[in-house]
Amino acid sequence: MDMMTMNLSRYKxxxxxxxxxxxxxGMVEAHGPHCALGTDVLIPREFVKRLxxxxxxxxxxxxxxxxxHSWGLSPFAGTIDISSEAFxxxxxxxxxxxxxxxxxxxxxxxxxxxxxxxxxxVAEKLADLGGRVLTLSWFIxxxxxxxxxxxxxxxxxxxxxxLVLAIDPKLAYTEGVGNHEIPIPKKLKFKDGGRTLYxxxxxxxxxxxxxxxxxxxxxxxTDLIEKDIEMLWEIESKQGGxxxxxxxxx
Ligand SMILES: [Zn+2]
Numbered sequence: 001m002d003m004m005t006m007n008l009s010r011y012k013x014x015x016x017x018x019x020x021x022x023x024x025x026g027m028v029e030a031h032g033p034h035c036a037l038g039t040d041v042l043i044p045r046e047f048v049k050r051l052x053x054x055x056x057x058x059x060x061x062x063x064x065x066x067x068x069h070s071w072g073l074s075p076f077a078g079t080i081d082i083s084s085e086a087f088x089x090x091x092x093x094x095x096x097x098x099x100x101x102x103x104x105x106x107x108x109x110x111x112x113x114x115x116x117x118x119x120x121x122v123a124e125k126l127a128d129l130g131g132r133v134l135t136l137s138w139f140i141x142x143x144x145x146x147x148x149x150x151x152x153x154x155x156x157x158x159x160x161x162x163l164v165l166a167i168d169p170k171l172a173y174t175e176g177v178g179n180h181e182i183p184i185p186k187k188l189k190f191k192d193g194g195r196t197l198y199x200x201x202x203x204x205x206x207x208x209x210x211x212x213x214x215x216x217x218x219x220x221x222t223d224l225i226e227k228d229i230e231m232l233w234e235i236e237s238k239q240g241g242x243x244x245x246x247x248x249x250x
Contacts, residue, residue, distance in 0.1 A: 002052070002061050020059040020233075021103035023095060024048055025119065027068035027112035030076035031156035032202030035164050036171040037078045039156065040111035041066050043163050047109060047138070050222040055229065060103065065091055070114040072194040073155075076201045088118040092125050099131050105232060109225070110137045113155065132239075134232045142224045149216050150209070152179060157204015159217060166214025179205040 001014060026041035036042060041064060048061050067082050074081040082090075095106050106126055108119050116137055123133040139146070139159065146159050153159035164172045180199045197203075 001056055001059070004063050014060065015102050018058065018060060019103055020105035020107065020229075021062050021098045022048065022051070022059055022107040022109055023062045023091075023098070024064035025068060025091065025108055025110045025112070025115055026064055026066050027070055027115065028066060029070045029073045029079035029081070029112070029114075030201040031078075031160065032177065032200055032206055034173050034177045034206060035156040035161055035202070038066075039160055039164050039171075040068070042167055042171065043138075043160070044109050044111040046163070046167050046218065047222060047225060050218060051226065051229075054222070054226055058233075059105075059107070059229075062094075062098065065094065068112050068115040069118055070112065072114060072197055073201065075192045075195050076198075078201075084118050087115070088121045091119065092122045095122060095126050095131070095133075096129065099126065099129060104131050105236065106131050106133045107229060107232070108133065108135045110135065113137070113139065116140070132232065132236060134228060136225055136228060138221050138225065141228075142221055145220060145224065146217065149213055149220065152205035152208065154180070154182070154202065154204020154206075155198060156202035157206055158208045158213070159204070161206045161209030162211070162214035163217055164214070165209055165211045166218060169211055172209070174207050174209050177202075177206045179207060 024044035026044055028037055031037065031039045044064065052061060067080055069084050069087045070079050070081045073079045098106060110119055119135050123135050126133045146153050150158035150162055161172050180203050182197055182203050184196055
């Protein structure tokens with residue numbers, strides 16, 4: 001259920017039975033020369049659309065956090081990088097707001113690699129508060145399954161580019177776009193290292209992306225995300241049901 005278009009009367013009504021909120025987390029950054037700058041927002045949006053059709057009656061779909069943290073891509077034009085400190089505090093406070101509203105199950109649906117470490121901090125702080133938090137980064141959590149469809153995934157790589165093309169073929173192109181391996185270990189950091197890590201701002205075989213692969217990836221990934229959300233609800237019921245959120249007025 002979409003929060004942005006919901007009135008307060010309806011919101012109060014659904015809060016009586018729903019305690020799960022999904023917050024999409026994105027990034028605005030360079031995605032090679034070929035993929036939309038908003039890729040990390042657009043893909044989670046599409047997941048939300050598809051999840052809404054399947055299990056949308058059981059949760060609130062919150063507005064997205066569009067800007068995130070990207071140390072690696074910060075030397076590239078098109079990247080709007082928020083510091084780890086500001087970003088993690090901001091996301092935590094948004095989620096704390098939902099917790100206070102009674103949403104004790106919080107799903108962070110993340111579209112961007114640079115956010116992951118910060119979202120771990122957010123999840124731990126929310127868990128300490130009393131929340132139950134599920135953090136999903138589709139490109140990491142389901143990487144092995146993704147490779148069965150897009151064998152050379154990466155940042156704006158075969159998987160991401162395909163997922164963007166499947167939303168709208170005008171959002172990306174593959175012509176003349178090559179295959180970039182990450183040339184140095186990611187664990188090694190130095191100033192402006194992203195320029196070495198991501199030649200031309202991407203990794204993986206973007207040239208092999210297609211609308212058809214994107215469609216297959218959406219089917220696969222939406223199912224996997226749905227299964228993980230069902231797992232959250234299953235664990236909730238094993239743990240004895242709803243946690244006690246610090247509710248504001250009902
Ligand atoms: Zn991305």
